[in-house]
Amino acid sequence: MIQVFNTMSRSKEIFKPLKAxxxxxxxxxxxxxxxPHIGNARPFVTWDVIRRYFARQGYKVRYVxxxxxxxDKIIAAANREGVSWTEITDRYIRNYFQVMDALNVQPADVxxxxxxxxxxxxxxxxxxxxxxxxxxxxxxxxxxxxxxxKSYGKLSRRKFEDMQAGARVEVDDRKRHPMDFALxxxxxPGEPAWDSPWGKGRPGWHIECSAMSLKYLGEKFDFHGxxxxxxxxxxxxxxAQSQCALGxxxxxxxxxxxxxxxxxxxxxMSKSAGNFFLVEDILKKFPGEVVRxxxxxxxxxxxxxxxxxxxxxxxxxxxxxxxxxDNLHELVKQIEEDKFxxxxxxxxxxMSQAGGLVELAERLLxxxxxxxxxxxxxxxxxxxxxxxxxxxxxxHSDYLAGKILPRGTDAYMIMRVSxxxxxxxxxxxxxxxxxxxxxxxxxxxxLMKIIVDIRQDARKNKNWAVADKIRDDLKAAGIALEDxxxxxxxxxx
RNA sequence: GGCGACAUAGCCAAGUGGUAAGGCCGAGGUCUGCAAAACCUCUAUCCCCAGUCCGAUUCUGGGUGUCGCCUCCA
Numbered sequence: 091m092i093q094v095f096n097t098m099s100r101s102k103e104i105f106k107p108l109k110a111x112x113x114x115x116x117x118x119x120x121x122x123x124x125x126p127h128i129g130n131a132r133p134f135v136t137w138d139v140i141r142r143y144f145a146r147q148g149y150k151v152r153y154v155x156x157x158x159x160x161x162d163k164i165i166a167a168a169n170r171e172g173v174s175w176t177e178i179t180d181r182y183i184r185n186y187f188q189v190m191d192a193l194n195v196q197p198a199d200v201x202x203x204x205x206x207x208x209x210x211x212x213x214x215x216x217x218x219x220x221x222x223x224x225x226x227x228x229x230x231x232x233x234x235x236x237x238x239x240k241s242y243g244k245l246s247r248r249k250f251e252d253m254q255a256g257a258r259v260e261v262d263d264r265k266r267h268p269m270d271f272a273l274x275x276x277x278x279p280g281e282p283a284w285d286s287p288w289g290k291g292r293p294g295w296h297i298e299c300s301a302m303s304l305k306y307l308g309e310k311f312d313f314h315g316x317x318x319x320x321x322x323x324x325x326x327x328x329x330a331q332s333q334c335a336l337g338x339x340x341x342x343x344x345x346x347x348x349x350x351x352x353x354x355x356x357x358x359m360s361k362s363a364g365n366f367f368l369v370e371d372i373l374k375k376f377p378g379e380v381v382r383x384x385x386x387x388x389x390x391x392x393x394x395x396x397x398x399x400x401x402x403x404x405x406x407x408x409x410x411x412x413x414x415x416d417n418l419h420e421l422v423k424q425i426e427e428d429k430f431x432x433x434x435x436x437x438x439x440x441m442s443q444a445g446g447l448v449e450l451a452e453r454l455l456x457x458x459x460x461x462x463x464x465x466x467x468x469x470x471x472x473x474x475x476x477x478x479x480x481x482x483x484x485x486h487s488d489y490l491a492g493k494i495l496p497r498g499t500d501a502y503m504i505m506r507v508s509x510x511x512x513x514x515x516x517x518x519x520x521x522x523x524x525x526x527x528x529x530x531x532x533x534x535x536x537l538m539k540i541i542v543d544i545r546q547d548a549r550k551n552k553n554w555a556v557a558d559k560i561r562d563d564l565k566a567a568g569i570a571l572e573d574x575x576x577x578x579x580x581x582x583x
Numbered sequence: 584g585g586c587g588a589c590a591u592a593g594c595c596a597a598g599u600g601g602u603a604a605g606g607c608c609g610a611g612g613u614c615u616g617c618a619a620a621a622c623c624u625c626u627a628u629c630c631c632c633a634g635u636c637c638g639a640u641u642c643u644g645g646g647u648g649u650c651g652c653c654u655c656c657a
Contacts, residue, residue, distance in 0.1 A: 127657090351651075470605080473596090476606065
């Protein structure tokens with residue numbers, strides 16, 4: 091049973107899929123007019139974890155995320171640079187995919203664009219005009235009439251009177267009500283424009299998401315999400331347009347999920363405030379999976395303060411889990427190479443030494459799922475990974491010390507523990523880009539073996555000065571050596 | 584002005600009507616030639632006041648503080 095905090099009801103609700111065993115999700119994507127900052131990336135990582143979890147629970151997931159590629163800011167950027175608007179959108183869509191790839195975000199099933207959905211948008215506006223929810227002006231603009239919609243404001247829970255109408259909304263005498271918003275904007279010279287029943291023009295903001303979500307997910311779908319700043323006016327307006335056009339207040343998204351903001355000095359990161367950090371720049375200092383781990387270590391609805399220190403802490407924590415992950419794989423490798431698995435049993439080693447560990451792992455996996463079931467509480471879920479890591483590392487230490495060997499029943503138990511830990515890791519989306527440094531590993535492996543052998547000879551002769559110099563110099567070069575009872579390990583730090 | 588959220592150890596961060604997960608940092612210890620890694624041990628009565636209750640950090644009211652939305656914004 092999965093519970094989700096629904097912004098519409100402001101409470102946790104039991105998730106009931108519209109179609110058994112299936113989940114449909116629409117997440118508001120980006121307007122490709124510049125590079126994404128870390129705050130922009132948060133919803134996509136959040137939804138990536140949610141969809142991964144649903145998939146692991148056996149749901150068939152359909153995930154749609156749009157590009158709003160027709161927009162004032164895009165046109166402004168194109169004019170500023172003296173290039174076509176498509177050059178701007180192509181460039182930043184490409185950049186978006188690069189960044190998401192680095193953060194290990196799985197691709198959506200569909201990436202609709204406004205420019206490719208114009209007929210559907212026009213049809214939707216026509217319906218709204220016909221039903222009396224929208225009106226056309228002489229210049230070709232079409233506005234949505236909030237007064238015609240009795241339930242307008244239900245998501246953000248606000249009333250027109252409360253909104254200081256006119257104070258911060260652009261005054262426009264042509265509108266029937268100050269809160270009315272544009273569905274269609276009449277073309278101005280030099281702007282992208284399409285033919286419509288109201289003359290040449292382009293869609294306003296909001297209508298495109300209604301059209302795209304309805305087109306690719308149907309009149310009813312399970313989830314709609316994005317950053318909390320989209321609650322009003324964007325999602326409010328999407329609901330208004332969609333439900334009035336469809337004539338069904340139960341249509342459109344069933345659950346509204348909004349993530350909290352990333353803050354800098356406790357204040358919301360935003361492009362307009364200028365206090366933002368591009369994902370691209372953070373990735374120059376930290377691996378993508380570390381940045382991702384940093385994001386999911388906190389519950390998605392909580393604010394997340396960003397500074398270099400907290401990301402560095404996340405890196406240390408990430409490395410701790412990675413060590414356990416590597417230790418498990420080392421054990422599994424040992425098991426796979428162990429001839430004992432192929433038949434005979436060692437009478438001295440039949441007693442289970444991994445029994446406690448596998449029991450703990452199964453219990454923690456259940457706890458992990460419970461946490462995820464409770465509104466996708468990744469912070470709690472991850473804490474169980476740390477608990478498992480502790481005992482895995484303890485077992486691994488005993489193995490290195492020669493105290494135990496994962497044989498017989500224990501071999502299977504360790505493989506199960508590894509499976510569980512990997513399962514948890516892949517749900518939050520880490521330890522999947524492990525091949526990063528392995529590209530030229532063959533040569534490096536050979537070189538390291540030579541160096542380590544020389545150092546081992548020095549150690550045998552108690553020539554500590556040479557042994558330590560090799561270790562220190564390697565450390566300075568970014569390679570850490572660890573002497574264990576059985577072998578010398580090295581890793582690029 | 585309207586609406587809303589949050590306030591937990593040095594830092595980050597979960598959570599519950601019955602005296603509080605996890606991570607970072609720090610201290611001590613085991614192991615090691617030394618180190619690293621790993622493991623063990625130690626570090627909070629949950630912003631303030633009042634109320635409800637046998638009992639509140641968790642519920643209610645008030646206060647203080649911080650932040651958000653109401654304009655583009657993830």
